[in-house]
Amino acid sequence: MMVNVLRFDTVAACALWQPIDDRVMGGLSSSRLRFDEAGWAVFEGVVSLQNQGGFASVRASTRVLARQGVAGYGLTVRGDGRSYKFSVRTETSFDGMSYQASFQPAVDSWSEITVLVASMRPTMRGRLVPRAPRLQPERVCQLGWMVADGKAGPFALAIRQVTVF
Numbered sequence: 001m002m003v004n005v006l007r008f009d010t011v012a013a014c015a016l017w018q019p020i021d022d023r024v025m026g027g028l029s030s031s032r033l034r035f036d037e038a039g040w041a042v043f044e045g046v047v048s049l050q051n052q053g054g055f056a057s058v059r060a061s062t063r064v065l066a067r068q069g070v071a072g073y074g075l076t077v078r079g080d081g082r083s084y085k086f087s088v089r090t091e092t093s094f095d096g097m098s099y100q101a102s103f104q105p106a107v108d109s110w111s112e113i114t115v116l117v118a119s120m121r122p123t124m125r126g127r128l129v130p131r132a133p134r135l136q137p138e139r140v141c142q143l144g145w146m147v148a149d150g151k152a153g154p155f156a157l158a159i160r161q162v163t164v165f
Helices: 011-015
Strands: 005-007 030-036 040-047 056-061 072-078 084-089 098-103 111-116 121-124 142-147 153-164
Touching (some): 011 030, 030 153, 040 142, 072 084, 098 111, 098 142, 142 153
Antiparallel strands (some): 005 153, 030 040, 040 153, 056 142, 072 111, 072 153, 084 142, 098 121
């Protein structure tokens, strides 16, 4: 079986990601995804709770992980003690629905996080969408990383790769 992999081991792979922070609604948080010379990406920034804020995220358009029969995603990440969210979208619109899974990786060591498609929760603007259609992995066209754990301050999530299985 072919395994699709999204690696974060080049500057070009990291350049595709755009920040979408709480600034879109008046908040003061900021983030970016940058290439680390050690050969991985770092999703980093500062979360501010001022002005009704409290989240930071990055998103990229890609169909690398889109395929039928996907049971889940494997995240190779290293954390800082905070909780994060991995999200996928099946629409290209800026403000459409996303399917999210929360995770908290180990601090100072690489973790292999398993996110089952069946466990991903449909959300829109931070709220659960009841009776939403089931995620169709073959239609995934955007991926995202988010921190929205209700805590102000700096954050840094190191990311090596995302696989599908």
